[in-house]
Amino acid sequence: MRVLFTTWSWPSHLYALVPLAWACRAAGHEVLVASQPGLTARTVGCGLNAVEVGRDVDTVGMVRGYLLPTAASPAARPSGRTAGPRAAEMFLAHADSMTDDLVRVARTWQPDIVVHEPTTWAGPIAAAAAGVPAVRHLYGTDLLLRARAVLPDLLAPLAERNGVGDVDPFGTVTIDPVPQSMQPGSAPWRLPVQYVPFNGPGHPPAVPPPSGRPRVCVTWGHTLARLDPKRFLLPAVVDALAGTDAEVVAAVSAPQRELLGAVPDGVHVLVDAPLHRVLPGCDLVIGHGGAGTILTSLAHGIPLLLVPQLPDHAGHSAQVFAAGAGDVLTADEATPARLRERTGQLLDDGKRRAAARLLRAEMLAQPSPAALADDLRVLASVPVRTRHEG
Secondary structure (H helix, E strand, C coil): CEEEEECCCCHHHHHHHHHHHHHHHHCCCEEEEEECHHHHHHHHHCCCCEEECCCCCCHHHHHHCCCCCCCCCCCCCCCCCCHHHHHHHHHHHHHHHHHHHHHHHHHHHCCCEEEECCCCCHHHHHHHHHCCCEEEECCCCCCCHHHCCCHHHHHHHHHHHCCCCCCCCCCCEEEECCCHHHCCCCCCCEEECCCCCCCCCCCCCCCCCCCCCCEEEEECCCCHHHHCHHHCCHHHHHHHHCCCCCEEEEEECHHHHHHHCCCCCCCEEEECCCHHHHCCCCCEEEECCCHHHHHHHHHCCCCEEECCCCHHHHHHHHHHHHCCCEEECCCCCCCHHHHHHHHHHHHHCHHHHHHHHHHHHHHHCCCCHHHHHHHHHHHHCCCHHHHHHC
16 A cells, blocks of 8 residues: 655654654555655654645744733734634645645656655645655644634635645544543544554664652744744743752753753753653643644653643643643743742642542553554545445
């Protein structure tokens, strides 16, 4: 079987697809990952075959336009423009960039199935053009469920441009690595899968041995520092926790290490370390609310303190709070005193820890990516028309 994976050029979206892509490879299937040129090196670095489609889009500039406002940075978006429409504009820009080339790849390479992350709308169009199933692979909370009714009309011009009729952006099935108790709703034809943490390739980090003190990992993803260094709150969090009873581990990228600067005594800094290799032994994660950070933390049964500054991060964080597995502060609320207070409370909160462990158990109970690879083979063997009718 041939499986075409596709995502626009954003590393965390690629990393969400890697465990299933490798499960398909291990099952003997051919795998090809299609994305914009900016993601080629990372794809190859994950050990996967890559093909470039479309052109790179100024994602950072577009995402910067829907940062959540703070007292220091009021909303810059035009009056009446909300984050939802601005995000849709960005996804459409990526789809406009990728669709024509992706359709050509699909018609030439002839995959048996196309797997796309939920905001890569070129994926279902290419699948329809090739006459094969489109499989939507979530990377976190399904934030597009509420927009399902309007998405087909948004994609219609791109579909028509490529000789395709009606396209369902939700595809034939939705692969969901998120515990069902954390989803705001259920996508049609949901296939649950165990979340296998993959936060990028890297060497095993030099994690310090246990000290007997509670250990807090502070990590801020890769997005916010690229948008605005002032929104990279990790240094402020590290400084706030200095002198407390907690042992602090700061997980940063190489560019972020420069932004972090000098750190207080006793703070351990790990650079370019895959997060899933950092978290064993940690008692709390403080972060920005990205889906990968949240699911990786919960896969280890660790509660979270989250400070979201983008609408999707706020959506993911809200589900953590609703599940009782952590707490959420706005950027304005994240003062040093409040950070120290909430950190201490969460480290002492057995209920939050128990909730995180229950979510870990729920994740482990879902079928593995290896099992799902077999399901995809069965799915690809059924005519597309029959799937939609059934």
